[in-house]
Amino acid sequence: MKNMLEGIEEVLLMGPGPSCVPPEVYSALGRKTLGHLDPYFLRIMDELKGMLRAIMNTKNELTIPISGTGSAGMEASFVNLVEPGDRVLILINGVFGVRMREVASRLGANVDAIEFTWGTPVVPEVVGKRLKQETYRIVAVVHAETSTGVRNPVAEIGSLLKGSDTLYLVDTVTSLGGIEVRMDDWGIDALYSGTQKCLSCPPGLAPLSFSDKAMARLKGRRTKVPNWYLDLSLIASYWGKDRVYHHTAPVNMIYGLYQALLIILEEGLEKVFARHRQNHLLLVRGFDEMGLKMLVEEPYRLPMLNTVLCPGEVNELSLRRCLRSDYRIEIGGGLGPLAGKIWRVGLMGHTARKESVERLLSALRKLMG
C-alpha cells in the first residue's frame, strides 16, 4: 500500500495557523514516549508550567496545557466558570468572538454581546458605559482577532473590571508568543491559547491559566462542571502535587510544546516580539509598493496576522491556489462577511522571518504582474 505521508511536501505556512514548525520541535515530538506518570515526565510537566507562566506573565498556580486545540481552551474556560443563568458579556468583532457567544450560550448563560464592526477594535469607552449600567459574572474578549487582524485593547478593558466581582476571560490563541501578554497586570482571570500560532508547535494543545479569583469561582459552583473531560478541578489534580490520573496526557505533544517554549524563551520575549513587528512592517511596505491596501488601520494592526484587501480584478481563491501549487506557500482567505474580500497572511512564530516575507512578495509580484 502506498504511504500517503511520503507525499507531504514542505509548505511555507503563512496562513492564519498552523505556522511553520522549527526542526527542534519536530525532533522533540519524535522522542521516546514516557509514561504519563513517569517521574522524569512529571519533571518535564513542572518545567513546562514555569515556561507557560513566563510567557503569559502570570504567577497563577493553575497554568497548564489542555489536551485539545485552541477551541478546547475556550470551551474549558467557559465550561468551568459559567453556571446556567449567569450573565456573560462578550465583546465581538470577528469570528472568534462569535464562537465565544455560541460556547457560553450552549452552557445556559444569559449572554449579552456588544458588537463592533469587523476590522475595527473593541472600544473601551463603549464597554465602560455598559458596565456602569449592568453587572456581569464574566466579560470576555479576543486579544488578537484572527479573522480580521485586529488587536483589541485587552489592558484597557481589564482596568474597567478591576476591583469588581466580574471575571475577565481573554482569548490569546493568536497573540501569545507574538505580542506582549501580561495576564496578572491586565487583571485577566481566565486565559487560553493554542500551540499552532506564535508558539510554532503543531496544533493539539491549549495553554490555559486561571487566576485565584477564577479558581475560587470554580470551587464555589452550585452545580457540577457539566463536562467531565474539561473539568479543571480534576485536571488540576493531575498537574498539581497529587498527580491523580485523569486522562492520559498527550506525552509527545507536551515534549513539542516544551521545546517550542524553550526556543522562545532562549531567544528572549522582547526579541521575539521585535522580530514579529519588523517582519510585519517589511510585509506591509511590500504590499504598499504593490498598491495593496490593508484592511485594518495602522494602530490596531496585529504583526502576526495581516489582512490585506484583494483587488477587484483578482480572483482571491485562484491566487491562493496558485501560491500553494506553484510556490508551496499557504495564505488564508477571509471568513464570514470578509470571505472573498481579503487575504490573511500569517507571520507567526517561526514563520516570522525575512525569508518568508521576501518569498511571498516575490511570488505575489509574479502572479499579479
Ligand SMILES: Cc1ncc(COP(=O)(O)O)c(C=O)c1O
Ligand atoms: C483567536 C482564536 N481563537 C480560537 C481559535 C480556535 O482554535 P483551534 O482552531 O485551534 O481550535 C482560533 C483558531 O484559529 C483563533 O484564531
